Amino acid sequence: MEKVGFIGNYDKIDFILYTARILTKLGKKVLVLDTTATQKSRYIVPVINPTLSYITVFEDIDVAIGFKTLKQLTEYVGDDKELEYDFILIDIDTHEGIIGAGLKITDKNYFVTAFDLYSLKKGIEILNNLVEPLKLTKILFEKDMTQEDDEYLNFLALGKKLVWSDETIYFPIENGDKLVIAENQKLEKIKFRNLSAQYKSGITYLINDLTNEDEKQIRNIMKNLG
Numbered sequence: 001m002e003k004v005g006f007i008g009n010y011d012k013i014d015f016i017l018y019t020a021r022i023l024t025k026l027g028k029k030v031l032v033l034d035t036t037a038t039q040k041s042r043y044i045v046p047v048i049n050p051t052l053s054y055i056t057v058f059e060d061i062d063v064a065i066g067f068k069t070l071k072q073l074t075e076y077v078g079d080d081k082e083l084e085y086d087f088i089l090i091d092i093d094t095h096e097g098i099i100g101a102g103l104k105i106t107d108k109n110y111f112v113t114a115f116d117l118y119s120l121k122k123g124i125e126i127l128n129n130l131v132e133p134l135k136l137t138k139i140l141f142e143k144d145m146t147q148e149d150d151e152y153l154n155f156l157a158l159g160k161k162l163v164w165s166d167e168t169i170y171f172p173i174e175n176g177d178k179l180v181i182a183e184n185q186k187l188e189k190i191k192f193r194n195l196s197a198q199y200k201s202g203i204t205y206l207i208n209d210l211t212n213e214d215e216k217q218i219r220n221i222m223k224n225l226g
Contacts, residue, residue, distance in 0.1 A: 005103045008112035009122035021190045024060040028086040031062040035097040063077030112138040130161040137156040137165040171202040
């Protein structure tokens with residue numbers, strides 16, 4: 001089982017679900033765990049009889065909603081073996097979420113942000129109380145990022161117990177992508193048609209980083225998903 005932390009105050013759940021969908025088409029068993037305060041997945045992932053905490057299946061992805069820690073999820077399931085997923089993708093927006101996920105420097109972890117001050121400063125605040133170093137790859141939602149933007153992010157992170165990966169994954173901020181995702185939410189589907197080439201490239205790079213799968217195969221999966 002590979003735990004993957006997506007840390008930050010930026011809205012992350014949509015691209016996490018899109019990433020999970022590709023992983024399932026690669027034959028991986030995937031759980032998405034939403035530990036965030038906003039619990040956006042509760043509103044965009046369809047479910048027939050929602051309760052305070054539950055696991056539902058959406059587009060072949062298991063989605064766990066209402067659990068703050070992996071321990072809570074394990075207790076809900078009642079059997080450790082049921083958590084034998086290939087990947088658990090964890091949406092985190094608090095320091096307590098990092099602790100509850102048990103993330104370590106050996107896990108794949110990503111820091112996700114745009115460059116508005118709220119996203120930056122609130123996101124970095126999550127990392128304030130790290131006891132052990134955490135290695136993070138930047139996922140940056142910015143159409144035209146400058147070197148000064150990246151330097152400012154690095155400045156805000158000074159003194160935190162983190163290690164930046166040499167790699168950075170870029171997603172554009174495109175109103176067209178937002179509209180496509182919003183329409184897919186209404187249809188209760190995960191579709192890649194009409195998403196920008198840059199957005200799909202970001203997903204491709206992320207999947208490759210997680211699995212080392214051939215990028216051409218990943219793009220073909222997106223095409224076949226419509």
